[in-house]
Amino acid sequence: MNKKYAVLLSGGLDSACNAFKAKSDGDIVLYSIIFNYGQIAWENELNSAKKISQSIGAKCLQYDISHLFTDIENIDYPVNVDLNNNVETQESMKSVWIPNRNGLMINAAAAVLEKLDIKYLLCGFNKEEAETFSDNSVEFIDAINESLKYSTSNGVEVCSFTHDMTKDDIIKEMLESGFSLDDIWSCYFGGEKMCGTCESCLRLKRALNNNRKIDEYSYLFT
DSSP, rough: OOEEEEOOOSSSHHHHHHHHHHHHHHHHEEEEEEEEOOTHHHHHHHHHHHHHHHHTOOOOEEEGGGGGGGGGGGGOOOOOOOOTTTHHHHHHHHOOOOHHHHHHHHHHHHHHHHTTTTEEOOOOOOHHHHTGGGGHHHHHHHHHHHHHHHHOOTTTTTETTTTTHHHHHHHHHHTTTTTGGGGGGOOOOSSBOOOOOBBHHHHHHHHHHHTOOOTTTTGGGG
């Protein structure tokens, strides 16, 4: 029996991969959920989320929780971080960390899913970023699912097809599936194109390079 999902969609590569993988497996993604938490790239992320939602036939639901966070616009996002340097990536994580963002969004989304009588919430976690961001880890997924057993009457469950994949793996799968990277936004900043220097962009560029596709997609970045 095919599963019915909602996807927590940021407009970025990882959540898009989860949405498309569910679709390609014959499951149904009924809704996408995107949150405005005050991020600089909100308009870009929303635009990407709408495009991705339309391509998979999901209804895009958007919610504003920006009043729950403060000073996000003042975050000093590091650029040109050495992704192979553990000290630099740890310092970058501390700079961009937004307290309980993922936990809050998942719990808010779970309330929506319970009302819609949907059990499965897809999230774009990945093995690579779990090394520095604890709320990307398998342990986090297990812990929040244990909590949701008690806080939702239908036992909403967080799932991620990419939790054991690196960005290289995700890019490879998406390109092989024919997904257009024009529809994603994986940058901390807004603008006409992705900046190419923030940590999120650097991870995407490295994955493209490792898949020998960086020249083909260089137009995505400034």
